[in-house]
Amino acid sequence: MTLHLLIFLSFVYLLIGCSGEELVIFGAMSLTDALTEVSQRFGEVRNVKVYCNFAGSSTLQRQIEKGAPADVFISASPRQMDALQEAGLLYDGSRQGILSNRLVLVAPVTSSLAITDARLLPQDSIRRIAIGEPNSVPAGIYGKEALTHLGVWDAVQPKLIPSADVRSTLAYVESGEVDLGIVYQTDARLSKKVKVIYQFPDSSHSPIVYPAAVLRDTRSKVLAQAFLDYLQTAEAAAIFEKYGFSVVN
Structure with a gap:
């Protein structure tokens, strides 16, 4: 496990002994x-941690x-x-798409x-493009699909700077280390240091859907399902x- 996860779990276990019901969400x-x-709002409504x-x-x-x-x-x-x-x-029957x-x-x-067109990305004035790791990070996978669909994947590969997650991609752009970055519109909206200059056509990549599910080894199936219900x-x-975000009906 990573140091980040170990610290997080240690913190959770420390507090569990001091509280009643609790829920751990991996997002x-x-x-x-x-x-x-x-x-936070769900915790207030249900009086749980x-x-x-x-x-x-x-x-x-x-x-x-x-086993986390x-x-x-x-x-x-x-x-x-x-x-x-x-x-x-996963807990059988709990999986559902919630957001796009x-x-x-x-x-x-x-x-x-x-x-104005992704087909301009190979031009010499663009030297570095940040993207989530194209074979594992969802935003990078969608980005690779879009660039492939638009016919520029091979041409832009030498310019790509892969990152561990979409927020790292955003940070590259914010710092000015790269010329461009491929992120979700929700991430772009959170930063005052970047601007959206192009939106990829929805038809250029797989639908961006966020699925949620209760995990098989949950310690509280009822509470976990209640959280999924609250998301709706x-x-x-x-x-x-x-x-x-857009809510999936």
């Missing part, structure tokens, strides 16, 4: 702000496969959830670049939409 990094607020562990979806998948204790997993892509389902690590997102190209807010309420939907 995709792009959900950090929205899911933190939703979880809710702890969130955020990381790249593939990282969370591996942690769950290695968690009650609910929310991924930024069906791929990681599919793997856990095939391994028998859009894929965009961002540049530092001071950039003069203007991209109008109150939770309003919070997610505030951060730019």
Whole structure:
């Protein structure tokens, strides 16, 4: 396990002994702000402690496969959830798609670049493009699909700077270390240091759907399912939409 996860779990275990019901949520990094607020509200409504562990979806998948204790997993892509389902690590019948997102190209807010078509990305004025690791990070997988569909994947590969998760991609752009970055629109909205200069057509990549499920080894199936049910309420939907997510009906 990573040091981050060990510290997180140590903190959770320390507090469990001092509280009643508690819930541990593993959530995709792009959900950090929205899911933190939703979880806090659920905790207030149900009078329970809710702890969130955020990381790249593939990282969370591996942690769950290695036995990290968690009650609910929310991924930024069906791929990681599919793997856990095939391994028998989900509670039967609990999986559901809850949110969707859009894929965009961002540049530092001071950039003069203007991209009206992704087919312009191979041009010499663009030297470095940050992207989530294209074979494992959901935003990177969607990005690779879009660039391939638009016919520029081979041409831009030498320019790509892979990152561990979408927030790391955003940080590259914010710092000016790269010219452009491929992120979700929800991440772009959170930063005052970047601007959206292009939105990838939805038809250029697989639908961006966030699946959620109760994990097989949850310590409280009833509470975990109650949390999933809460994610479908109008109150939770309003919070997610505030951060730019679309709610899947």
